[in-house]
Amino acid sequence: MRRAAARTDAGMMVPVMRPHLGAEEASAVAAAVESGWVAQGPRVAAFEEAFAAQVGASHAVAVSSCTTGLHLALTVIGVGPGDEVVVPSLSFIATTNSVRYVGARPVFADVEPATGNLTAETVAAVATPATRAVLLVHQGGVPADVEAIRGFCEPRGIALIEDAACAVGSTYRGRPVGHCSPLAAWSFHPRKIVTTGEGGMVTTESAEHANRLRRLRDHGMSVSAADRHASRQPVLEEYLELGFNYRMTDIQAALGLVQLRRLPEIVRRRRELAARYHELLADVPGVVAVTDPPYGTTNYQSYWVLLDRDFPVSRNRLLQALADHGVSARRGIMAAHLEPACAGLSHGPLPVTERLTRSTVILPLFHDLTALQQDRVVDVIRSVAR
């Protein structure tokens, strides 16, 4: 009874995340449907162009998800059986899974406490002569120190791929994350900053990689549907290698084009809400909130707090208290090495990863979060901390 009463007392439930979608998105999707071209077509091409311009990349190739994008990125640089790829365990499990899809071995590196990201030092600690690539995550939108890690990788011939699933709209040294990246993969899942329902993108500086990515997402076919459509002669396609169906639809791209135009407004709003959380939580003992690193800015795709030794109750007790008051929070970022699916993967000690995954909470943060809702989240944390 108490729980039910708590939930209704302000007529308020606070979800952890809600995508920012409006009438413009709805009419853009309707226009795609009315056009009759609903699979990959002109809207996907336009979305790719707009996305490349947004992040400062030479090429952008739309795919069905960030996960499939990571699979293709590892494929185009030739990672395979016998290779090792350094990944953070502290990430959504797709990061690790993509390495397993190509038959390579994921090698877990620890992260730094402040950002939850790999560093040149944590990568160096686990690199071996078999290391072919590093899969660097910008966790929850917090940029990782790309140049420092590239400084480790380049002289050793190790490729660097960015898992930028959460990071559109974040900046690194004054430029968009992903600017001139050799290979970066992005997500448009509704839990991320801009959404297409499901969807992803791979950006690259290499025309050769871009061509191969386009072919691999489309069954390894020698001509694209758009080229065949535009041709006045019959086109006999060939299948040049083992490919996949990892395409995005024009319905999704129509949504993405509108969302991408909203990106500055979406990021501004998230940073404003994060600043308000910072203020409200500043004097709560034992709560350490994620902030911008010295070299960049986060889009606050996730707003997490670390509960340190001064916080009087366990992380799970806090999650329960929040739930009792109608607030949907989440445990912190998962650690892949603790999951049954990864039981067969050996790894060294990952103390920071384990501390972060066990002691962090992701708080509600979305475009239409009201001050009243935010106050409620903080009130619950305050009452538990007392």
Ligand SMILES: *Cc1c(COP(=O)(O)O)cnc(C)c1O
């Ligand atoms: C969400 C996420 C993914 C997977 O993205 P999808 O588009 O859902 O496949 C991969 N890596 C990270 C770090 C993520 O947060």
